[in-house]
Amino acid sequence: MPGSPYTDLDRPPLSAARLRRALVVPYGPWTRLELRAETGSTNADAAEAARAGEPEGLVVVAERQNAGRGRRGRTWQSPPRAGIATSVLLRPGEAVAERGWSAAPNTGYGWLPLLAGVALVSAVARLAELDAVLKWPNDLLIGDAKCAGVLAEAVPGTSPAQPPAVVIGIGLNVTLRADELPENPTGLPATSLLLAGATATDRDPVLRSLLRSLADWYDRWRTAGGDATASGLRDAYVAACATIDRPVRVLLPDGGELTGTATGIDPDGQLVVETSEGPRHLAAGDVLHLR
CATH class of the missing domain: 2.30.30.100 (SH3 type barrels.)
Incomplete structure (x- = not known):
């Protein structure tokens, strides 16, 4: 069937129903999950939802991005279903009484991109069984090649009294082949979990592992009042960061x-x-x- 997501059996489509059953659970941080066949940018979609008043916990996943955004205004694309493109909407400046979270000070928001990097390293090490490290602030490296990146963006509140929301986008190369890898303007080579020899390249468990790891670290950080040191985030980041002492x-x-x-x-x-x-x-x- 032309255009069917099942034409490439090595890259089956994700199931929104299975992901929701696994991730959108009572008392969990993820409240709604949207899976899109194609979009311009999951970060742009999540930011638009934030401006419309969407509460914390939205997850946007796309099988393909045609205008994915990176740092310094860069754009990138990847073949359909060859990677993970997801963005989450967080509102760290709002207290959540049922979880015992006070409002995190906005001075700590700079740790959120690094938190996402730590979650990435944890998920890849646990599920794909690869030795991955971070290049500051949050590029995931396997060997000397980039396998994933993170983009965090603040979204102003809809009123002066409302704290800004934060959208965190993650792009992870999963089954890209050598001839499909993007070029990096800084000259850093790219790789994918497949090319790096990962033990798992099924995107469903990889995405679940990533979002659970992100939820775990966000919970630690919020429980500690947005304190990176008290939550253990700072130590975990330093341990994972290959930039230090270089x-x-x-x-x-x-x-x-x-x-x-x-x-x-x-x-x-x-x-x-x-x-x-x-x-x-x-x-x-x-x-x-x-x-």
Whole structure:
């Protein structure tokens, strides 16, 4: 059948019903799951829902994105059903009495992209049995190749009194073959779980593992009042981050760049780079690991 999602048996479609049964459960963080055959950007879809008043816990999944967004305004595409493209809507600035969560201060929101990175590493290690690490802030590397990335975006509240929402998007290459891999403008090679020799490349359990890991870390962070140190998030991130103690070149958002040695992660989640002019604390930038 032309156009059928079953024409490529190595890439079966996801089942919205099965995912909802597994993930949208009482007292869980995920309240609604939308599965779309194709969309421009799951982040854009989740942000639109946030502006319309959608409560925390929406999960948007797409079998294919035709205008997926990355950092610094980059776009990317992948073949249908060859990867995971998902975004979640969080409202960390709102208290949730039934879960014992107070409102997290917006000064801690910078940890949410890093939290997603830790969740990615945990899920890939547990299910795919691969040694994965993070390149600051949240690129998932297997060996020296990028397998996944995270984009977090703040969505202003609908009134001055409403805290901003946060949309976290995750793109993970699952069964892409070598001739299907995207090019990276920074020169970092790409890979997929399949090419890296993962023990599991069925997207359904991979997506479930990822969203459960994300839910677990978000719960820890919220339970600790948005404190990355008290929740264990900061230690987990440092343990997973291959950027620390490496010589690096950083391409800055304003077009500049700096070189030095990455020495750690500060309490706000910023990368600390020791340069010839002293330490710099970076909230954003493309990091290149130097050998």
